[in-house]
Amino acid sequence: MNQKVDNAQDANGVKLRLSAQRALCGNIPRTLRSVSVEYHDTVIACRYVFDDGATTSEMALLSCAGTEIIADYNEPYTITEEFMTIPFPIKPEYLRYLVYMRAEGVVAL
Numbered sequence: 001m002n003q004k005v006d007n008a009q010d011a012n013g014v015k016l017r018l019s020a021q022r023a024l025c026g027n028i029p030r031t032l033r034s035v036s037v038e039y040h041d042t043v044i045a046c047r048y049v050f051d052d053g054a055t056t057s058e059m060a061l062l063s064c065a066g067t068e069i070i071a072d073y074n075e076p077y078t079i080t081e082e083f084m085t086i087p088f089p090i091k092p093e094y095l096r097y098l099v100y101m102r103a104e105g106v107v108a109l
Contacts, residue, residue, distance in 0.1 A: 012039060013097060015072070020046070020099040023068035028100065029058040033088065037069070038096035044069060047082045049092040054083055 020037045033049045046069065048054070048062050063081060070079040086092045088104055 017097050017099055019069050019072040023065040027061050027065040033102050035100040036094035036098045042077045044079045047095050049084045049086050051088045053085050059083055
């Protein structure tokens with residue numbers, strides 16, 4: 001699948017992408033493949049994709065990142081989080097904004 005990533009410069013999208021990237025600093029487990037986000041009205045959605053089953057501690061780590069994202073918004077904003085397992089080399093589907101993607105299929109030198 002060749003999915004287009006939206007890089008539109010709307011103010012809400014820019015704020016959400018920056019918030020997500022900041023929240024992910026120090027919160028990325030080794031098995032994480034990608035993180036994408038989007039918003040609809042006052043709901044922020046986060047999708048975390050792993051290549052094998054995420055442990056409880058890995059999901060808790062990313063939930064901390066989700067808490068940091070929603071902390072940048074006032075009520076009535078809410079957040080939903082989706083944890084998916086999609087093994088490499090299957091390509092995951094992303095939400096509107098891709099904010100993290102692991103390098104895959106790279107041969108070490």
